[in-house]
Amino acid sequence: MKVRITPQGREIEVTGVRTVHGLLAHLGVLEGTVLVIRGEALLTTDSQLADDQTIEIRSVVSGG
Amino acid sequence: MKCTRCRDSAELKLRAHNAAFCRTCFFEFFERRVLRAIERGRMIEAGERVLVAVSGGKDSLALWDVLARHGYATVGFHLALGIGEYSARSREACQRFASERGLQLEVTDLRAQDIAVPDLAWAARRPACAACGTAKRHFFDQAALDHGCAVLATGHNLDDEAARLLGNLMHWQTDHLARQRPVLPPPHPRFVRKVKPLFLTSELETASWAFMRGYDYVVEECPNAVGATQLTYKAALDKIEAASPGSKLFFVRDFVERGAAFFEKSAADRSAGVCTSCGQPSFGEICGFCSLRAQLERRRAARGETRRADG
Ligand code: SF4
Ligand SMILES: [Zn+2]
Ligand SMILES: [Zn+2]
Numbered sequence: 001m002k003v004r005i006t007p008q009g010r011e012i013e014v015t016g017v018r019t020v021h022g023l024l025a026h027l028g029v030l031e032g033t034v035l036v037i038r039g040e041a042l043l044t045t046d047s048q049l050a051d052d053q054t055i056e057i058r059s060v061v062s063g064g
Numbered sequence: 065m066k067c068t069r070c071r072d073s074a075e076l077k078l079r080a081h082n083a084a085f086c087r088t089c090f091f092e093f094f095e096r097r098v099l100r101a102i103e104r105g106r107m108i109e110a111g112e113r114v115l116v117a118v119s120g121g122k123d124s125l126a127l128w129d130v131l132a133r134h135g136y137a138t139v140g141f142h143l144a145l146g147i148g149e150y151s152a153r154s155r156e157a158c159q160r161f162a163s164e165r166g167l168q169l170e171v172t173d174l175r176a177q178d179i180a181v182p183d184l185a186w187a188a189r190r191p192a193c194a195a196c197g198t199a200k201r202h203f204f205d206q207a208a209l210d211h212g213c214a215v216l217a218t219g220h221n222l223d224d225e226a227a228r229l230l231g232n233l234m235h236w237q238t239d240h241l242a243r244q245r246p247v248l249p250p251p252h253p254r255f256v257r258k259v260k261p262l263f264l265t266s267e268l269e270t271a272s273w274a275f276m277r278g279y280d281y282v283v284e285e286c287p288n289a290v291g292a293t294q295l296t297y298k299a300a301l302d303k304i305e306a307a308s309p310g311s312k313l314f315f316v317r318d319f320v321e322r323g324a325a326f327f328e329k330s331a332a333d334r335s336a337g338v339c340t341s342c343g344q345p346s347f348g349e350i351c352g353f354c355s356l357r358a359q360l361e362r363r364r365a366a367r368g369e370t371r372r373a374d375g
Contacts, residue, residue: 007284030306032079032268035275042075042272044065044084058283060271061298062121062224 002054003027021045027057034059076272079309087276094273098130098261105247107259108215113137115213115256117204118161118169120154120282122274124219125161127262129277131217132167141207143200144173146180147192150286157282170211172203179357181288187360192288195356202353205344208256220260223267226312227297229319234297242327246320252336252345264317 003023004011017023020036020043036043037056049055065074067086074084085093102108114131118124118140131138142158145151155171162169174180184195208216220228225244232240246263250256262270274281289295304311339346341354350358 030302032266032305033302035268035271037275042275044074044077046065058271058275060122060267061295062123062221062267062285 001049001051004054004056006056006058015051017049019045019049020047023049023055023057029057033061075276076268078266078269080266080305080313082309090272090276094265094269095130095134097265098127099134101246101264102259102261105259105261107217107247107257107261108136111137112215113139113211113213114215114217115139115141115204115208115211117200117216117218118142118158119219120157120161121219122279122281122283123221123224123262123267123270125157125279125281126270126273126277127217127219128161128167129165129279131261132165138167139207139211139213140167140169141204141211142169142171143203143207144171144175145196145199145286146173146175147182147286147288150282150284151175153284154282157280160280170207172207174199174203179360184356184360187363188356193292196288198352198356202342202344202351205255206342209254214256216256216258218258218260219262219270221262221265221267221270222312222316223298223301224294225260225263225316226301227294229316230297230301231293238327241324242329244319245324250345252338254338254343255336255345263320264313266312 001014001017002011003014014023014026017026021031023036024031024034024045031045035056035058036047037058038053065077065084066072067074067089068083069089070086072086072089075087076090077084108114114136116124116128116131116138118128120142128138128140140158140162142155144155158169158171161167179199181192181196181199184199185192188195204216204218208214229244231237232244246260248258301312336345336347337349338344339349339351339354341350344351346352
């Protein structure tokens, strides 16, 4: 699947990951520090993913 | 995952609250918590106008939206900091947000006054964030007075407050600890009350709310935030929160309810006078902002030039 990481704007290809939980573990991202977005919806950690999808991982952290 | 309330399919899990929400139930949960914080803290009295400091980020826009939706008389105030592209985008986001909702937005542009944040920081030989904080305090207070607002509301969220609390404790900043409260009464009759209605609302919640409500907010960070110690504290707290959900909420809420009282004495020793230069409340003869501005003028004069951030 295509994974866009914002706000950094990085785009990476990830395969073989089946759930949001697995994707976050793969990326080394802590649950609760990002939104996991597919289309118009947010996904919870148990949501199923497929390789033909596009996912946005958006940081929730504000600084300064 | 199912919504804890209605058993519909959930879009968001909040481990700190041991709950999962569908969109409809989350909207209700979110607004109710913000409104309850306002009521419990007696943050805004009936009929008071509220100046909402909006940066263009998710937190302050969410706060403004909730206040306006619930009938509070608000004036949005955006301080354009003069930090390159980031400031341009932030200002646009605020203007778009306001015009889409028919809200009143006031903008003060530091660059137009030749006192952009990078210039102030250069003059003071201090980190940008220190100069920025001084400018924000000054202009937020000034704007509240100018627009007849008795209250200044900012979008500081639970994570901001937890990170600040950790930082203040790490350095035993007893003065700062005394003033780190979600409702700060004015230390001088000319000052306004300062409130943080989102202090128990996490940034996961504000980000989810902003996304679900279709905000076009500025997701990117200010370039000066990179490497800021605040972010180091946030990262540490995120790890604690992951291991023990609800820790941040407990940390901040119980500090406010039980811990803060231990530090109050040191704040009571400080009562404000008035700045002889700008007329705003100040703890010295000249307020922090006016002395910063004077420093900039002196450094510019010494160099015989007008330094600009982009030049
Ligand atoms: S990161 Fe620093 S300079 Fe940037 S807006 Fe925040 S306080 Fe100001
Ligand atoms: Zn529900
Ligand atoms: Zn002054």
